[in-house]
Amino acid sequence: xxxxxxxAVLALWxxxxxxxxxxxxxxxPEQEQRYQxxxxxxxxxxxxxxxxxxxxxxxAADLRAEIRAxxxxxxxxxxxxxxxxxxxxxxxxxxxxxxxxxxxxxxGPLVLLALGFVVARRMLTxxxxxxxxxxxxxxxxxxxxxxxxxxxDVSKS
Amino acid sequence: MSNRSKLFxxxxxxxxxxxxxxxxxxxxxxxxxxxxxxxxxxxxxxxxLFDENQNISSDQLRDGxxxxxxxxxxxxxxxVEHPYLLEISKREKDVNFVGVNYKDDVKAAREFxxxxxxxxxxxxxxxxxxxxxxxxxxxxxETFIVDATGTIRYRHVGVIDNKVWAETFEPIxxxxx
Numbered sequence: 572x573x574x575x576x577x578x579a580v581l582a583l584w585x586x587x588x589x590x591x592x593x594x595x596x597x598x599x600p601e602q603e604q605r606y607q608x609x610x611x612x613x614x615x616x617x618x619x620x621x622x623x624x625x626x627x628x629x630x631a632a633d634l635r636a637e638i639r640a641x642x643x644x645x646x647x648x649x650x651x652x653x654x655x656x657x658x659x660x661x662x663x664x665x666x667x668x669x670x671x672x673x674x675x676x677x678x679g680p681l682v683l684l685a686l687g688f689v690v691a692r693r694m695l696t697x698x699x700x701x702x703x704x705x706x707x708x709x710x711x712x713x714x715x716x717x718x719x720x721x722x723x724d725v726s727k728s
Numbered sequence: 729m730s731n732r733s734k735l736f737x738x739x740x741x742x743x744x745x746x747x748x749x750x751x752x753x754x755x756x757x758x759x760x761x762x763x764x765x766x767x768x769x770x771x772x773x774x775x776x777l778f779d780e781n782q783n784i785s786s787d788q789l790r791d792g793x794x795x796x797x798x799x800x801x802x803x804x805x806x807x808v809e810h811p812y813l814l815e816i817s818k819r820e821k822d823v824n825f826v827g828v829n830y831k832d833d834v835k836a837a838r839e840f841x842x843x844x845x846x847x848x849x850x851x852x853x854x855x856x857x858x859x860x861x862x863x864x865x866x867x868x869x870e871t872f873i874v875d876a877t878g879t880i881r882y883r884h885v886g887v888i889d890n891k892v893w894a895e896t897f898e899p900i901x902x903x904x905x
Contacts (some may be wrong), residue, residue: 605769616866619757629831629868633857655837 595639602642609638609651614665622665737762762883763864767873770862772843777851778836784852786878793904794824794874796896797848797888798860800832801840803868809887810844817847817891823901826850830856830868871898875904 597603607624613634615626617710623631634655655663657726667673708716744859764770766890773785789796799806827848829837834853841851854860863872866885873882882890882900 616760616864628861629869630857633861637861658763658764658861660760660864662763662854 597639598643605648606639606642609642610635613638613655613663613664616659616663632701730741730755731866752811753817760774760866760885762880763843764872764880765883767881769794769872769878770859772859772862774828774852774859777827777834777841777853778825780834780853784850788875789824789826790876792824792877793822794826795871796826796828796863798828798830798863798865798868798870798873800830800868801836802832803830804903805887806869809889810847811903812887812889812893813847814845815890816888822905824849828859828863829853830860830865831855873900873904 593601595606597606610623613623615621615623615631616634617628617630618626619632623635626701638651638655641654646654652664661668661673665694667676669677769786769789771786773783773884776782776784784785791898799810801807813825817823825843825848827846827850829851837853841848852859857865863870864883869886871884872880873884875881881897881904884896886892888897
């Protein structure tokens with residue numbers, strides 16, 4: 572059991588260490604930086620929750636090579652992103668673009684937060700007024716209360 | 729609205745959220761919508777699997793319905809679906825099957841089809857996976873339905889068997905026939 576566990580941990584560790592280490596040549600550091608940035612913001616089409624830089628799936632390697640080739644060809648970042656979007660859709664981008672379909676995703680949490688504030692405000696402002704009217708006894712009522720309490724004391728003793 | 733019915737607002741809200749989340753739970757997160765559906769099949773010219781000197785181009789895939797299957801011998805699910813493709817291609821005479829041998833050893837691919845049967849009318853080689861990228865492929869097997877106008881109508885990720893064919897492919901083919 573212990574050996575199995577150790578093997579499993581070791582296997583995980585190896586996978587993490589091997590992921591996406593590639594020797595790459597660029598003409599200048601600026602290109603390399605653009606490359607790094609692009610593979611960080613793009614998602615691997617196969618592994619769902621990993622970006623291109625963090626994935627060792629074959630398709631991720633191919634797409635990295637494609638991005639690198641296009642940078643060397645002199646394509647702009649925008650052209651490269653459009654190229655990927657034409658083939659893999661918005662899915663390829665980790666940061667979803669703002670459009671009709673994704674509006675709920677972007678603004679939903681803000682709407683819920685605003686709603687929470689409105690509800691909290693109403694609850695806080697209404698409570699004391701309501702409570703005050705109910706809890707304060709008129710003079711007559713407090714006299715009656717005193718009377719009742721006295722009666723009880725008398726009956727007990 | 730009376731004060732009493734207001735008390736049910738949080739409960740109603742909770743139920744709506746519950747419904748939404750439950751719906752989300754039932755969806756397959758690995759299902760990725762294809763950007764290429766309803767778009768033309770990308771243009772290509774690739775060497776034929778059985779004759780390297782000859783190229784097969786996208787222009788040849790006209791006049792008819794095409795099923796473009798991306799496969800490789802290194803892909804175990806492709807081995808699983810192969811007998812189904814053989815059977816289906818024999819049955820569906822009006823559909824042209826196209827095999828894109830994806831990032832594979834060409835010799836192994838030839839032997840595979842020679843030994844186990846060739847379901848494809850056209851066999852082409854995508855050695856570097858460039859056509860795969862143009863098709864928006866994430867791996868193999870993936871299968872595309874292309875209609876007579878050269879438009880991609882559907883992308884299927886994973887194995888095709890008789891059930892998938894009957895439930896997913898047949899209805900789409902019925903529409904475009």
